[in-house]
Amino acid sequence: MTDISIVVPLYNEAESLPHLAEWIDRVMQEHGFSYEVVMVDDGSRDGSWQVIEELHQKNPAYRGIKFRRNYGKSAALNVGFAATQGDVVITMDADLQDSPDEVPELYRMIKEDGYDLVSGWKKKRYDSKLAKNIPSKFFNWTTRRMSGIKLHDFNCGLKAYRHEVVKSIEVYGEMHRYIPVIAKWAGFTKIGEKVVQHRKREFGVTKFGMNRFINGYLDLMSIMFMSKFGKQPMHFFGAIGSLSFLFGFIALIVVLIMRLAGRMALTNSVWFYLSMLFVLIGMMLFLAGFLGELICRNSSTRNQYLIEKEL
Secondary structure, eight states, rough: SSEEEEEEEEEOOOOTTHHHHHHHHHHHHHHHHEEEEHHHHSSSSSHHHHHHHHHHHHHEEEEEEEEEEEOOOHHHHHHHHHHHSEEEEOOSSSSSOOOGGGGGHHHHHHTTTSSSSSEEEEOOOOOOOOIIHHHHHHHHHHHHHHHOOSSSTTSSSSEOOOOOOOOOOTOOTGGGGGGHHHHHTOOOOEEEEEOOOOOOOOOOOOOOOHHHHHHHHHHHHHHHHHHHHSSSSSHHHHHHHHHHHHHHHHHHHHHHHHHHTTOOOOOOOHHHHHHHHHHHHHHHHHHHHHHHHHHHHHHHOOOOOOEEEEE
């Protein structure tokens, strides 16, 4: 088995790819690792794929996957994970802000220290404080509190995984920010952290926008719900539905008894309509739970992407 697989998701990074490849080759050769590099072109329009083809021709260790359009980083990582063959899988961004010099120590932490996953921590950042630095700190604090995972930088692109981890998890939508949470949910609980170097961007422009910050919290709500109820949504909807139905049914019985006793007119009683409302809400939540169960058992196409080319 290959020692290391490096997965590089990219979008419009043609200028940085030759420099990144040269850097990776130097580090791998200095430490005697057998390696492969899987570059996933997420629908670039700047010639990135042509650069990947050239790298593949020079060195077969470089492999490429090209999407027909931009699907996002989560899709790129998921497809890249599926293509890896290495004993340890490393992910890094293509913009040269992640240093390949960190790879040997990350590899050692997986192989010798026995971690399932090691996440990079960019303790000193060179991003704009207003645009990314402050929002990232707030995002990481919230994720730590909700997930119970003691990491400082969940969204760092530089991470290391045991082979079994990437083959056992599924990354979709915008869930790449929460891979440690997904891994913990899948039973891989030995999660570590390493302070890594963060470099200033040399080429291109950042892909970060405030919409990603807002979507991050919506995704956090989704992943926390999925971690608890994703496999059995009836446990969530059924519990709330049962309480609503029970409350409404009891209230309805009381209203009917009072009506038979001549102490209340149904058409003039707000309690009658409220009791009916709670009964209906309970039934609707039950139906939502059943539909969720059916979807969970038949969702076989969630991660189908249109791959245009593959090397």
